[in-house]
Amino acid sequence: MAADISALDLFTIGIGPSSSHTVGPMRAARRFSEQLAGVTALARIEAHLYGSLALAGKGHGTDRAVLLGLAGELPESVDIDAVPARIERIRATQRLHLPDGREIAFDERHDLSFHRTGSLPAHPNGMRFVALDGKGTELLARTYYSVGGGFVVAGGKGEDDRTAPSSRALPFPYATGDDLLRMARESGLSVSEMTLRNEASWRPEAETRARLLGVWRAMQACVERGCRSEGTLPGGLKLARRAPHLFRELTERPEAALSDPLTTLDWVSLWAMAVAEENAAGGRVVTAPTNGAAGIVPAVLHYFARVHGGADDDRIARFLLTAAAFGLLYKRNASISGAEVGCQGEVGVACSMAAGALAEALGGTVPQAENAAEIGMEHNLGLTCDPIGGLVQVPCIERNAMGSVKAINAARLALRGDGTHRVSLDRVIATMRQTGADMSTKYKETSRGGLAVNAIEC
Numbered sequence: 001m002a003a004d005i006s007a008l009d010l011f012t013i014g015i016g017p018s019s020s021h022t023v024g025p026m027r028a029a030r031r032f033s034e035q036l037a038g039v040t041a042l043a044r045i046e047a048h049l050y051g052s053l054a055l056a057g058k059g060h061g062t063d064r065a066v067l068l069g070l071a072g073e074l075p076e077s078v079d080i081d082a083v084p085a086r087i088e089r090i091r092a093t094q095r096l097h098l099p100d101g102r103e104i105a106f107d108e109r110h111d112l113s114f115h116r117t118g119s120l121p122a123h124p125n126g127m128r129f130v131a132l133d134g135k136g137t138e139l140l141a142r143t144y145y146s147v148g149g150g151f152v153v154a155g156g157k158g159e160d161d162r163t164a165p166s167s168r169a170l171p172f173p174y175a176t177g178d179d180l181l182r183m184a185r186e187s188g189l190s191v192s193e194m195t196l197r198n199e200a201s202w203r204p205e206a207e208t209r210a211r212l213l214g215v216w217r218a219m220q221a222c223v224e225r226g227c228r229s230e231g232t233l234p235g236g237l238k239l240a241r242r243a244p245h246l247f248r249e250l251t252e253r254p255e256a257a258l259s260d261p262l263t264t265l266d267w268v269s270l271w272a273m274a275v276a277e278e279n280a281a282g283g284r285v286v287t288a289p290t291n292g293a294a295g296i297v298p299a300v301l302h303y304f305a306r307v308h309g310g311a312d313d314d315r316i317a318r319f320l321l322t323a324a325a326f327g328l329l330y331k332r333n334a335s336i337s338g339a340e341v342g343c344q345g346e347v348g349v350a351c352s353m354a355a356g357a358l359a360e361a362l363g364g365t366v367p368q369a370e371n372a373a374e375i376g377m378e379h380n381l382g383l384t385c386d387p388i389g390g391l392v393q394v395p396c397i398e399r400n401a402m403g404s405v406k407a408i409n410a411a412r413l414a415l416r417g418d419g420t421h422r423v424s425l426d427r428v429i430a431t432m433r434q435t436g437a438d439m440s441t442k443y444k445e446t447s448r449g450g451l452a453v454n455a456i457e458c
């Protein structure tokens with residue numbers, strides 16, 4: 001197997017509220033604006049959004065992401081606190097500063113189009129950027145697709161595509177769950193150990209470990225901010241943040257845990273919702289593997305670190321490596337895009353990743369970890385994406401809490417067995433892909449079905 005995606009690509013530090021609708025479009029817009037460097041006589045840029053980006057883009061911040069990307073910003077480095085003023089300035093002046101220093105007119109009402117009834121052929125999250133001269137003659141045009149988790153691929157023939165598969169050979173070129181099981185049998189290594197050795201094809205081991213710990217620090221900082229940031233989330237729902245209240249309740253009356261052992265679950269829900277609320281507010285979030293589901297891996301990792309005493313650097317790095325290994329199987333064999341397969345590709349995948357990682361971290365064998373990952377997805381099959389008002393808030397925030405608790409239970413169920421089970425992880429991944437293909441478009445990040453039409457946005 002030639003490798004094109006590193007485990008670290010599944011955990012990128014970005015900006016909320018959506019990896020496919022915010023992070024991906026910002027990267028695509030930035031990539032297009034970089035390509036304009038040698039283009040002379042540039043007078044205007046048009047940005048066209050299609051499919052799910054057009055239908056859910058307003059609530060998911062796609063418009064702001066495109067403006068920032070064209071202005072040269074990247075999700076990992078943009079100054080989150082400066083974003084509102086930056087957007088306001090672009091809108092007020094109707095001028096855009098490009099990364100090469102030029103300034104052009106940009107009237108969002110005419111130059112940014114939401115094509116709500118159209119879509120591009122390769123994926124529901126399509127974008128087209130066009131550069132024009134003063135007479136309206138096209139100078140450069142590019143198509144991009146935001147394919148989930150912040151990944152972007154270029155569209156048209158001959159257009160740039162920086163995600164082309166590399167010829168990098170891996171020591172453990174697993175492409176399926178069965179590969180993982182066989183290679184573990186043959187090598188005697190765990191999922192995290194095999195993945196760590198694969199990562200050495202990209203960078204030295206010490207660097208991989210340092211970057212994984214950087215991901216963990218970003219997850220902890222996000223939980224910390226989410227626990228302390230009071231107020232109302234942006235958007236028409238006027239939803240109050242719940243994590244700060246829950247945090248106060250748990251910390252002000254710690255003795256309550258003595259009579260209620262399930263208080264641990266309240267902590268897990270808190271960690272998940274703190275991240276999900278930060279994401280909904282457009283804060284700094286780690287995709288895991290997407291923004292919408294970004295609370296689950298951190299919540300289960302907090303559970304492992306704080307309840308099971310697993311907070312040493314090596315165990316944290318291994319947890320993330322195992323989670324990424326299972327996430328890569330979904331990215332490769334199905335999808336991590338809600339617009340393509342519904343929420344089973346976001347919360348379902350995150351739940352499966354966290355379950356498999358927790359099972360290994362708690363001492364499980366590779367078959368038990370594979371079983372845990374399988375259980376984590378099996379009971380998310382068919383999960384639709386129907387966010388109210390196109391906002392990544394309802395059902396998304398609570399769904400992160402539910403997905404985290406489910407992941408812990410999946411790991412515990414698997415650890416009670418010996419790893420033998422009826423439905424393999426590969427079968428459940430194939431079922432998830434087929435279910436997503438059969439799912440009506442209205443349940444795939446379009447806000448045209450389910451809760452989005454049965455609950456009224458005020």
Ligand code: SF4
Nearest residue numbers: 292338343346385396
């Ligand atoms: S319902 Fe799930 S897939 Fe859809 S926006 Fe919310 S978290 Fe993402």
